[in-house]
Amino acid sequence: MRFTKMFIPTIKDAPKDAEVISHQMMIRAGMIRKVASGIYNFLPLGLRVLKKVENIVREEMNRAGAQEVLMPMVVPSELWQESKRWDVYGKELLRLKDRHDRDFCLGPTHEEVITDMVRRDVRSYRQLPLNLYQIQTKFRDEIRPRFGLMRGREFIMKDAYSFHASEECAEREYKNMYETYLRIFERCGLRFKAVEADTGQIGGSFSHEFMVLAETGEDAIASCNKCKYAANVEKAETKIQGQGASVKGQEKTLTKVSTPNMKSVEEVSGFLKVSPQALIKTLIYDSDKGGFAVLLRGDYEINETKLKKHADAEWVRLADDETVKKITNAPSGFAGPVGLKCGIIADYSIQNVVNGVTGANEKDAHFVNVNIDRDFKADKFADLRNVVQGDDCPRCDGKLEIMRGIEVGHIFKLGTKYSETMNAVFLDENGKEKPFIMGCYGIGIGRTAAASIEQNHDKDGIIWPMPLAPFHVHIVPVNVNDKKVMDAAENIYKDLEGAGIEILVDDRDERAGIKFKDADLIGIPIRLTIGSKNLENNMVEMKLRKEANALLVNRAEIVEKIKNFKS
Numbered sequence: 001m002r003f004t005k006m007f008i009p010t011i012k013d014a015p016k017d018a019e020v021i022s023h024q025m026m027i028r029a030g031m032i033r034k035v036a037s038g039i040y041n042f043l044p045l046g047l048r049v050l051k052k053v054e055n056i057v058r059e060e061m062n063r064a065g066a067q068e069v070l071m072p073m074v075v076p077s078e079l080w081q082e083s084k085r086w087d088v089y090g091k092e093l094l095r096l097k098d099r100h101d102r103d104f105c106l107g108p109t110h111e112e113v114i115t116d117m118v119r120r121d122v123r124s125y126r127q128l129p130l131n132l133y134q135i136q137t138k139f140r141d142e143i144r145p146r147f148g149l150m151r152g153r154e155f156i157m158k159d160a161y162s163f164h165a166s167e168e169c170a171e172r173e174y175k176n177m178y179e180t181y182l183r184i185f186e187r188c189g190l191r192f193k194a195v196e197a198d199t200g201q202i203g204g205s206f207s208h209e210f211m212v213l214a215e216t217g218e219d220a221i222a223s224c225n226k227c228k229y230a231a232n233v234e235k236a237e238t239k240i241q242g243q244g245a246s247v248k249g250q251e252k253t254l255t256k257v258s259t260p261n262m263k264s265v266e267e268v269s270g271f272l273k274v275s276p277q278a279l280i281k282t283l284i285y286d287s288d289k290g291g292f293a294v295l296l297r298g299d300y301e302i303n304e305t306k307l308k309k310h311a312d313a314e315w316v317r318l319a320d321d322e323t324v325k326k327i328t329n330a331p332s333g334f335a336g337p338v339g340l341k342c343g344i345i346a347d348y349s350i351q352n353v354v355n356g357v358t359g360a361n362e363k364d365a366h367f368v369n370v371n372i373d374r375d376f377k378a379d380k381f382a383d384l385r386n387v388v389q390g391d392d393c394p395r396c397d398g399k400l401e402i403m404r405g406i407e408v409g410h411i412f413k414l415g416t417k418y419s420e421t422m423n424a425v426f427l428d429e430n431g432k433e434k435p436f437i438m439g440c441y442g443i444g445i446g447r448t449a450a451a452s453i454e455q456n457h458d459k460d461g462i463i464w465p466m467p468l469a470p471f472h473v474h475i476v477p478v479n480v481n482d483k484k485v486m487d488a489a490e491n492i493y494k495d496l497e498g499a500g501i502e503i504l505v506d507d508r509d510e511r512a513g514i515k516f517k518d519a520d521l522i523g524i525p526i527r528l529t530i531g532s533k534n535l536e537n538n539m540v541e542m543k544l545r546k547e548a549n550a551l552l553v554n555r556a557e558i559v560e561k562i563k564n565f566k567s
């Protein structure tokens with residue numbers, strides 16, 4: 001492809017709203033343009049990368065035995081009402097009406113449509129198992145679209161859904177997809193980790209997220225430094241310290257102290273000159289089951305995913321000031337368990353706190369020397385906190401490390417969640433009606449491309465790994481007005497093309513410096529610079545984007561050399 005014939009509007013400066021590298025670079029390299037918040041145009045270079053990711057995903061899904069289908073983006077509300085998600089999905093679901101005033105939505109995910117598709121035509125266990133996938137545009141009206149393709153509102157996803165007659169078969173397919181995802185992300189040249197993820201109400205241990213490791217990732221991951229344990233921090237556990245075996249020190253007398261305007265853990269611990277570990281943080285929560293208190297050690301953070309599970313609630317959220325006042329008789333910031341008249345769930349971490357500090361349920365007052373059992377009781381102890389760097393691994397004697405990741409893929413065993421509510425059944429060997437057992441498996445196509453840039457770039461631009469690069473080779477003829485140079489460029493182009501290599505040739509009448517800058521920005525893995533001096537010796541300069549130094553290659557050896565790099 002010739003640069004002059006291709007629409008590659010590179011620009012010098014990234015727009016102000018581009019916070020992360022991948023977003024900045026994709027705009028600067030002329031790959032994407034914003035149409036509206038979270039909605040993008042893909043320009044030719046950007047689309048080529050998207051297709052590279054898509055093709056790897058498609059090849060590996062097909063190899064794994066899945067079949068490609070295509071479902072509509074506009075989905076009638078009836079299906080979503082059947083699954084009961086029409087009312088609970090909230091504002092991420094973009095709803096619209098047609099000319100007859102019928103309700104529709106833009107599909108943010110397709111469990112309903114596929115379950116409907118399969119229940120209509122699959123009657124017998126003999127037609128199972130099935131794994132159907134599509135690569136299609138999704139719409140989610142994200143509350144904070146940002147980071148370019150990373151969190152868009154309109155984005156392309158590969159979503160697969162499998163249908164089975166038995167649990168064993170569903171679990172076999174889950175493993176098959178797990179292996180397939182490993183292959184896909186390895187082929188994309190990413191550094192990633194498969195981590196255990198929360199399964200919500202469905203429970204069980206069949207949910208993994210595939211996380212590309214990058215500082216800018218929105219997810220925190222806990223990973224053992226010794227064994228293979230790795231989990232999203234939402235789900236990660238540690239060995240339970242102190243459970244039932246707390247070593248009590250000398251208990252001192254419970255005393256109320258004045259703490260004017262001291263509310264946060266930092267303020268109170270600073271004011272009383274105690275470490276945050278001595279504080280028993282008391283959070284008042286609201287839920288569908290009413291208000292309750294949550295206790296955890298001052299230096300830890302609450303994990304609401306775990307809390308929701310242990311509180312057995314549909315939803316939980318920090319109570320507003322009014323509710324806090326009603327429950328504790330005090331303004332927010334002074335809640336404590338002593339004398340509190342509501343249910344209390346406590347994190348295991350407070351079992352070891354001796355002579356702790358808590359709010360006194362009174363404005364500007366705290367208690368010191370608070371001791372569990374003597375001064376208050378918890379209704380229930382549970383694991384409610386986020387793990388932190390250095391926590392014990394729950395599986396071995398290693399330690400947990402916390403790192404950041406970008407979720408590019410997610411696999412999940414759904415069980416009969418959708419088939420039961422939507423009455424999607426088949427006849428088993430005994431002629432008995434049974435709901436399908438399902439799994440679902442997603443990959444963000446654009447997010448995968450963006451994640452690759454987060455891992456592979458330098459200050460000058462993108463450094464594409466060969467499998468995702470828009471082209472394999474970038475030819476830069478130094479002077480387009482020199483016929484010898486252009487003839488050589490043309491011949492090399494033809495030779496490479498014949499060997500199945502994808503080439504962009506910068507035939508613009510520009511200074512070499514400008515062309516090199518754009519080449520670095522666009523990030524094609526191999527650059528060939530063709531200049532008259534080297535040509536006299538039958539040589540061409542070859543430079544790998546990821547390396548600083550160039551080397552001279554004999555013209556006759558170029559194709560072989562590049563073929564080696566490509567594979």
Ligand code: ATP
Pocket residue numbers: 109140142149150151152153155157407408409410442443444445446447448
């Ligand atoms: P997140 O937690 O990041 O919002 P999710 O759990 O909502 O993701 P899934 O429903 O599991 O995502 O969707 C499958 C895949 O689709 C994700 O792993 C991700 O790669 C991609 N994806 C999800 N939301 C977006 C988005 N807003 N923009 C781009 N890709 C997305």
Ligand code: MG
Pocket residue numbers: 209407410
């Ligand atoms: Mg997810």
